[in-house]
Structure formats: structure tokens, C-alpha cells
Amino acid sequence: MIVDDRLYLGMGHDKSWDIEFNWTMDRWEIWSTNDLKTWVKETVIHPNDTYFGPEPNCWAGDFAQKDGKYYWYFSNKFFDTGVMIADKPGGPYKDALGKPLLSKGLAPTNSYDPEVYEENGVYTIIWGAGTYYCATLGEDMLSLADKPQKIEIYNSDGTYRNTDDKPTMFKRNEYYYLVWGAHYAMSKELRGPYDYKGAFYSGGHGSIFNWKGQWYVVHEHHDISMFYRGIMLKTMYFNPDGTVNLKSDFTFPIGGGRKWEFDNSRMGWRSPSGTNVQWTKAGTIKGEITGQKPIIESANWASTETKGKTLEIRIKNNTPTSKLKLSFALFKTNIERFWSYPEINWLEEATINIDVKPNSSEYVKYTLPLDTIENIPKTLKRLRIEFLDSDSGNWEIDYILIQ
Template sequence: MRFFKINTMLLVGLISNALFAQIGVKHGSDDNRSSWGINPHALYVDVIAPEHGMADPHAWVQNDTVYVICGHDESWEGKGSFRMDRWEVWSSTDLKNWKHHRNIYPSQTYIGNQPNCWAGDITERDGKFYWFFSNRNKNTGVMVADNATGEYKDLLGKPLLPEGIVPVHPYDPEVFVENDVYTICFGAGTYYMATLSKDMKSLASEPKAITVIDEKGQSMKTEDKSTLFKRNGWYYLVFGSRYAMSKNLYGPYEFKGAFLKGGHTSFFEWKNQLYVLQENHDISAFYRGASLKPVFFNKDETIIVPKEDRMYPAPGRPFEFKNSTMGWNALGGTLISYKEGKLMGTITAKNAVVQSAPWLYTETKLCSKITLKIKNNSQAKELKLALFTRNYSKNFWSTETGQVDWSKQEWITIPIAAKDASFKIYTIDLNKFKNRNELLMQLAFQLEADKGSWEIDEVIIN
């Protein structure tokens, strides 16, 4: 199965800023790694499994193969806040071609039949592979397998890190290995660390709170899903698009600022290059993907964040329908289908609304126009387009979008050709919309016809 797109422009920017460095591996280091210089062969892959709903990637390298266990977003319809119905096991031997091996379902654990498959981490010890997983933001469990691809079985039948073990929610585990000591880091707001016992199903030490100090010398709050790696005696604590550094695994950590743009991270070494798998918004904020990026460093050991760096698919959003409908659907009046890289519709009633997946989460300030490549096989001579936008808010993720009432949205009308024999390109200037909030969440279109058909090759927001 082959899914990759290499961003050469970003790679050039990365290389032009990179400096020679000594770098350690994701799960610990003896600080005697090989010397890494500027690497012209380092890869950048926009989405390793496009249009799939891959989230929370967690990597482990074994025998020249990188294994990834990730969560899977249940639906691109945005039915609930981060409903994740399973974990998936993938692998690659070249970082370009990715193979799906198996699914791990919550029913195989103490979670039961609940879409709670949140973030975790994979590690190996004494020939066994361990998958530490989140039961949503409630607690953390652990599974075990004889090889990286599974089959994984619940090791305890109950949480390893139950609710109440620390003052914060004990979820989003990260396992850091150094000198045969396995340290688990978990939580949100404040991280906690503890040593795992040899049996990997209990703690050998009490969890200790980890302090992150901001530029004013004050303790600061952190996001969920910590990740760790070590390089030249420095421990790097990464959380989303920010990071901190310390000379001691248990801190305190000094906040350094912005990391590469994106969501949850996982670090691994591949052919003498440090890489990060980083969550993105492939189709939407609730139907995500994973980007692959190389990581480079300044002389002072801080991480380089190139000007070209962005969270895919920013600054805009492409709908190219290479593998699926990408979550587009019709609200009656049009039958939607997908064939050979095209979104297709048969019109059965006038003014049928066709809408994108919700929760596009695209910053409107980065976008200026929408381009549609469409073949209009109907009598329609007008195309209408509407946007649903909203602003950032404190409780943003706890509020559901619901079904947009498109009759209350502003519609822009443009003329189009009827009964097309070939695809034509139409562009709508976003400045024509009078009221645009900070985030573009969803868009919709209508063809002014009551019969006929249409095909769309692509919709590009840029």
C-alpha cells in the first residue's frame, strides 16, 4: 500500500537551516550516537496514510523496520468529540510505503465496546512488545504481544494507571528507555513520571510531578500527550507544538517555545536521522492524519523551526478525492458516489445542498479563494457556495458543530457553463463573503437544477 507525498520545498528550507549535531534516539540514548550532518536525503511526507483517519501515531524501530500504532477516528462526520473506535498497527521499511497489519479493538481490553482509543506508546522489553494505551482521558492500560505487529492481549484486565493515582487525569502515556530503565510519563496540565517494574504491569516508584518553567521562571501548564527524546545530554519534552529541555529526565524543564506545527508527536531515529511523526488535520480536526518530518538543531541544542513549516494541510485545504469522498455528502436531492478519483452526484431535486466534512478547522486569515474543478452535466447555469465559520473559544473542543442550517448562511452565486463535456475551473474570492470568523469549519454548494449530474475533480481552499 503506497501513500506518500514528499514536500521538497519544506525539505530545502529545513536543510538550509540545519547544523551538524550529535543526536540520540526517541526512547533514550547513551549519548554516543553517530555524528549527524545536514542530510539532503531526509524525507518529509505530508500524510503517510491519506484519507484514513489516522491519529496519535506512536513509533518503534526494530530490525530496519519502523512500526507505528495509531488511533483511528471513528467518522469524518464529527459525531462526537474525538470518538476513536480502534488502534491500528502499521509498518514501513522505507518511510514511503506503509503496510497495515491489524486492528486492536477496545473490546480486546478492559475498556469494552467504547470508542475510547486515545493515545499511547509502544516499546519492547526482553523480546516482548508492550502497547500502553489511553482509555480516553480516564486512565491508562497495557497490552503485550510476542512481536511488534501483535496479536496484543490485555496484560492486566484493568488500568495500570487508574483514576486517582495522581491529581490529574492519568492518560496519554509515553515510555522512555535509558540504561534499561523504563520510565512512563503521563497526564495533562502537569506531567507525572514513574519507573515501570520489570514485569511492565506495575510501577516500581511513586509518580513524581514534572515541573516546566516558563521564560518568567514560573511553573506552567502543559498540553496532553507528552513525548521524550535525548540528545547530547539534553532531555527534550515535547507537547504538541511546544517543547522544553532539561539536563535531568525528571526536570525541572525549561520551556523553549515553538516546536514544529502539528498535534501529538512521536520521535524515532532512522538511518542516522531523527524524525517525528506528528498528527495533522488531513480531512478535518476529527478525521486526522500523520505527517513525517525530519528534526534539526541549532548550535545551542534548541530545535530549528523553519519558516516553511506548517501543519498539514495549512495554509489552505485540498480536496482531491484520490481515495475517497473525503467526507462530502448531500442533504437530500443529490445521490453522492465516488469513482476513479472523482466525487459524483446525480441530481434528483432542486437546490440540493452538497457539503464537506465538518470541523475543517482552517484559519480563514490564511485563505483567499476557493477553486472548484467541476463538470456540470446539468442545465444549471449558476453555482452557489456557502461557508460555515466560527471563532476560537475557551470551550472550543467541548462544543459540537451539529448540522449546519445552511439556509441561514451567506451564499455567493457565480455563473457556470451548462451541459459540460469536460471539466472547467471556477474560482470564488473569499472577500465576497461579508462575515467570516476565524476558522472555516465547513463549506457547501448548490447547483440550480432539478435533474442531471455533476462530477468534481477537486476543491482547493488556498
């Protein structure tokens, strides 16, 4: 939402990087900027501020502004949608109805993940998962002025296309764009039907906006794990026919993979045994060996491709060990609701031992082509590092890269 040359960004907050089996979102936060670089936290909205109470159900939402009032339409998990109101874009916000605006069963789709689109003073709310529905918001912004209408999307061969959750809508020139995740469709009519166009910018839930003549997409990014997500901001471009040009689409790091650089936190790394994991202001993680079989590991659901990648680690190994055991857990995406299965049997996962310099007080960089590892998973679920034959000393890691 842009107000007086200031951009306001609203988002759900993932509770912890240690959550492994569901999306647990304990609050919403609103941040703002006037240059897209320096951000200020405006306010925090807690679930207790809403009709659904203390449950950590703070899923996706969207802003609207009208007549000096500001609205935050929010998901109560995947159940229903409510609305909050404020006198200032940065809040504080209060529940405007004390009950859902979009109740469960309102339309033949889930009543969550709202998107609000305004054109010529008319506000349209869009929601759903798999199939999207829309309705006109009433003059009070707290009611529906008409019945929900299905938004139809068709492939190039005329077959019907289903979507995912969290629709995003914007208009450029004569076309309306309907976006969900890494897919999009176009139409010359707001309510469709829409023609499916293909790949959109890679990433999760997001929004598209025009800032001082430049289009941008801002969306979730799994920089730590599936359940503890960061946010990416990308410039956005179009082809002459209006379709999306993906030339500025990039992942983090560029080309895919993953960076654990520890600039601001320990990025979910922890120890199940034998040591501790501490973050340092120098942008590293470190630990003292406290017993047998010292192990450190990333947060679960790293969601990182490994094919054609190289692992690089820069470590200060001030322990007696001359070998590190690296284990790569498999991300099983071919089963329904795969995120409900966080368990890992490390005895069955791909492993390799690498030689390292023992009792070192200096950083040493080690590289490992991942394609050389037998049974390496295509997509990484969790990375584990084990210090073999060490019961004393300390270690410190500057970074771990898969690129």
C-alpha cells in the same frame, strides 16, 4: 518503535468522518515500514481485547520493548491507562493485566495519554493533561517501581507553564525534549524542571524518532476533519544550541489551507439533500441530481484558515444551473469545549454566488479570493455547495482547494 531496521507505528483509529461532537475511536492499528514510504498493516487491536470492553475509547498510546517482549500502553479515553503484551512487534497483543496500570486518581492529573521513555535499561512512563506526571516502570513492565512525580515546566520569566494532553519525550545529545502538540520544553534532567522553548512542529499528538541518522516527527493531521484525522511525517532539524529549527515544518497543503483531491476517498463529502456523492477510482466525486435544492458539503470541523486564501474548484457541471452558492460556516474557537457545538445555522453563515458554465460535459476551473466574501469566517468549520435552480443532470468535481 524500531525493531530490526523496521519502524512500527501505532495509532488510534477515528471511527467515521460523520462524527461531529466527540472523539470516537473504535480501534488501534499497527503499521510498519522499512523505508518510510511503503507501509504494511500489521494488526488491529479492538477495545474488546482490553479490560474496558466494547466502548470506542481507543485513545493515544505508546510502545516499549524489553527482553524480546513488546508492550502497547494505551488510553481508555481520558479515564485511565492499560498495557498489552506481544511476542512480536506487529502483534497479536493481549491485555496483560485485565485492569488499568495507571488508575483514575493515581496523581493530580488525568491518567491517560502515556509516553514511555527508555534510557540505560530504565523505563519511565509519563502521562497526563495540563500537568504531567512520571514514574519508573517495574522490571515486569506491568507495575510502577516508585511514586508518581510531577514534571515542572517554566517560562523564560520564571512563571509556571501548564501543558496540554499527550506528552512526547526524546533525548538528543545532552538535552531531554518534552513535547505536547505544537509546543516543547528542554531540560538536562529527565524529570526536569524543564524550560519552555516555544513553538514545535505544527500538528497534534505525535512521536519523534531517529531513523538512520535523520530525526523525524510523525503526528496527527486534520486532513479531513477534527474527528477523522490523517498522519503526517516530517523531517526534523535543530539549531546549534539544541533548540528546534522549524525550517521543514509544513502543513498540508504547504502554506496552510486545505486540499480535497479525492485520490483515495470522498474525503468526507456528503449530500444533505437533492443529490448523492460517489467516489470514483479516477480520484473524483460525482453525483446525480435527484430532487430540488441539490447540496453537497464537506465533513464538519474542516479547521481551515481562510485569511489571504483563494478557493479553487474544478468541476464538470452537467446541470442547468448557471450559479453555485458557496456557504462558509464559522469555526467558533472562542468558546469552551467548542467541539461540543456542531450545529450550523446556514441562514447566518457567509455566502456568495459564483457563475458557472451550465450543461457542461467538460471540467472548468473557477477561482474565488476568499477575502472578497463579506463576513467570511477566519477559520472554516464546514464548506457547503448548492446547485441553484437545478432539478436534473449530474456533476463531477476533480478537486477543491483553499490555498
